[in-house]
Structure formats: structure tokens, C-alpha cells
Amino acid sequence: xxxxxQDPRHKITKRGQNVTFRCDPISEHNRLYWYRQxxxxxxxxxxxxxxxxxxxxxxxxxxxxxAERPKGSFSTLEIQRTEQGDSAMYLCASSSPGQGRYEQYFxxxxxxxxx
Amino acid sequence: xxxxxxxxxxxxxxxxxSAVIKCTYSDSASNYFPWYKQELGKRPQLIIDIxxxxxxxxxxxxxxxxxxTAKHFSLHITETQPEDSAVYFCAVRDxxxxxxxxxxxxxxx
Numbered sequence: 001x002x003x004x005x006q007d008p009r010h011k012i013t014k015r016g017q018n019v020t021f022r023c024d025p026i027s028e029h030n031r032l033y034w035y036r037q038x039x040x041x042x043x044x045x046x047x048x049x050x051x052x053x054x055x056x057x058x059x060x061x062x063x064x065x066x067a068e069r070p071k072g073s074f075s076t077l078e079i080q081r082t083e084q085g086d087s088a089m090y091l092c093a094s095s096s097p098g099q100g101r102y103e104q105y106f107x108x109x110x111x112x113x114x115x
Numbered sequence: 116x117x118x119x120x121x122x123x124x125x126x127x128x129x130x131x132x133s134a135v136i137k138c139t140y141s142d143s144a145s146n147y148f149p150w151y152k153q154e155l156g157k158r159p160q161l162i163i164d165i166x167x168x169x170x171x172x173x174x175x176x177x178x179x180x181x182x183x184t185a186k187h188f189s190l191h192i193t194e195t196q197p198e199d200s201a202v203y204f205c206a207v208r209d210x211x212x213x214x215x216x217x218x219x220x221x222x223x224x
Contacts, residue, residue, distance in 0.1 A: 031210075035212075041216055042204045042214030042215055042217050043159065043204075043212070043214050045213065056211065093212075103161055104208075106158040107158065108158050
């Protein structure tokens with residue numbers, strides 16, 4: 001499968017715990033995006049990387065959230081001290097300016113449930 | 116920042132009829148407008164897009180129109196079929212995507 005992959009697909013955690021999600025983009029894509037989607041809403045932008053550089057962060061990305069892309073390939077999104085309001089689907093997408101510049105390809109998402 | 120409004124939130128149409136979803140945006144500098152379809156439990160899928168240098172684009176039963184002066188764009192689905200039932204999102208793309216809140220489309224038998 002050469003698409004965007006995310007791991008895990010589902011995560012259930014207790015409030016106050018830390019969680020980390022991983023995204024593997026399409027291999028030649030240099031841009032990687034994180035979005036969050038709550039039930040009944042459209043995806044909301046969180047942050048994006050070009051190679052290893054984090055170029056933009058949304059106001060939604062509180063101090064408890066941190067994202068990295070250390071080698072310009074896979075990325076991780078960590079949430080510290082999870083809250084019930086963090087329950088959502090976390091979507092990753094990737095794109096390449098050199099290939100159909102505007103299209104972002106989405107992964108299957110990681111569904112987080114905070115109890 | 117950019118704001119995207121989408122209407123209606125829910126739409127039910129008889130199979131074979133047409134469906135229209137409308138969106139407005141706030142940033143006049145925006146120049147790329149994709150539409151996504153999301154089935155239950157699945158990832159958003161790009162179904163059609165339009166750039167600001169054209170007013171209309173069609174792909175089989177799906178068409179999108181853009182009015183840059185009024186800052187609105189619409190999705191038209193003709194001859195609707197049961198498999199068209201899904202949530203549809205309009206969006207504006209800069210580097211990131213700003214999505215509308217979605218329209219849940221029900222195709223009635």
C-alpha cells in the first residue's frame with residue numbers, strides 16, 4: 001500500500017494520560033499535515049511540515065500538543081495530559097508541490113477516545 | 116483568517132433528482148476550491164476541484180461553479196444515485212485546507 005498510513009487506528013486512553021500518534025506519508029511527498037475532526041464537523045487544521053520544518057501551527061494546537069517530523073519522513077503527534085475534549089479523529093495528509101500541487105492525500109485517521 | 120460557510124447542513128433528495136450544495140468564503144485572495152466526499156468511518160476523498168481562473172468545471176454527474184465576485188461556489192450532483200449518500204465538504208485551499216462544516220446528503224429510494 002503506497003498511500004498515507006496512520007498508527008494506531010484506534011486509541012482509548014484515560015484522562016490525564018499522554019498519547020502519541022504516527023503518520024507515514026506517501027514516500028515522495030515533502031509536505032505533511034495534521035487535522036482534527038470531531039463528530040459532525042469538518043476537519044480542522046492543526047499544523048503542517050515541509051520536510052522537517054514545521055511551517056504553521058493553528059491556535060487549536062495548545063501547549064499540550066506537539067508535532068514532530070525529525071527526518072522529513074514520518075511524523076508524530078503527541079498529546080499530553082489528555083482531556084475529554086481531545087476525543088476526535090486525527091487525520092494526517094501529505095502532498096507534493098511537484099505532483100498535482102494542490103491535492104492532499106488523507107490517511108485513514110486515528111480515532112482517539114478519552115474516558 | 117479564512118472562513119468557509121456551507122449550506123445546507125442536511126439535504127435529502129429523491130434518487131434521480133439533482134442536489135446542490137452552496138458555500139461562501141471570506142478571503143478574496145483564495146484561488147483553489149476543492150470538494151470532498153466522506154463516507155461513514157472513512158477518510159475524506161477529493162471528488163472535484165476548481166481554480167479561480169475558471170467559472171465552472173464538470174466531471175460526469177458532478178459539476179462545480181465559482182463566482183469570485185460574490186465569493187461563493189457550489190457543487191451540483193445530477194441524476195443522484197444511492198452511492199452518492201455521504202457527507203460532502205467544500206473547502207478553500209491555501210497551503211492548509213479550510214473545510215466547511217459539511218452537508219449530509221441522503222438519497223431517498
